[in-house]
Amino acid sequence: MSATDGGGTGPATFDDDADLRVLRGMWERLDPPPTGLSTRICVALQVEELEAELFEMDELVGARGEERVRTITFSSTSLVVMITISDDGPHARVDGWIDEGGGLPVELRIEDDVHRTEADEHGRFVLDRLPHGMAQLVFHPSPARPTMRQSVVTPAIQI
């Protein structure tokens, strides 16, 4: 029931809940949460949870032929990682290199999925057939890298 007037004589009655719902719609449209807020919060929680360190990030955007290629360097006190993000048909592909990262496990979280691989002996890794979306890379301490004492997480990036 929305606005109903009581047969023309009585006072008008209103459905407060329905009107609050109209207000809710207005606020949802005119003052929505900032883009990416939920994802940023997930990253913050993960950093807190792993007692992890957050990488510093440095991004370069270039072109290879027709294709747009982004190279991002992540650095932390214990690790330097460089990745190149490119399009692979409908998918995204990440080619990466970890400084002295031979054998290190690599975890990429995208939306609700986790993709895992391991760096080869030269520290290179490839993650392909990835969906597009907001992603973060996570590196956990591993016997392959005894100097690394805590997990390191990248900020969320669009791939």
Place this chain on the structure above:
Amino acid sequence: MADAVTAAGREAERRVWTDAAADFAAYRTGDRDGLDRLVHRLTPVLWHVVRAYGLDAATAEDVVQSTWLALMRNADRVSDPQAVGRWLTVTARREAWRVAKQASRIDPADEEQLDVRPDTAEEPEAAAVRQARDQALWQAVAALPERCQRLLRVLAFVDRPSYTELSAELGMPVGGIGPTRGRCLDKLRAMLAGMDWRTA
């Protein structure tokens, strides 16, 4: 038909809270993704609750984030997963209220930031009509007393909020909240009289 639409809306709102309880229960039993799902589900609600206190966007974002960090640190103390929605909204309101009182970080530029965000999935004409309606509604709300603005925005997003705390924040007895809500809505309706503001 309007009744059916309203009922569906009400049902969807209720489902958010039951889904949130399920996410949290999953997280508590070791499904880490449950927490991310919960964050995506309830962050928009927390955003609106926090913005009800007139905080600027950057401060509101900080308050929402610290609410989630508090949940993670205190997850064991939320005994009943069903209560997680209430725990989060009460924590967010408490923190927003504390920050708002401490520094008056009310954003004076708010009204001018409005006219962006086009709605993509809509016919341009319908979108224009709706935008005009939203703007009129926004301005009418902005002309209400501050405590009306806060009360209405919290009530619009939170299913049965804690009246005890609302009463402390608004400086009125618990028994006064129901009638105040009615008076605030009446003022709004009076301002919008003659305008077809309810059609979505």
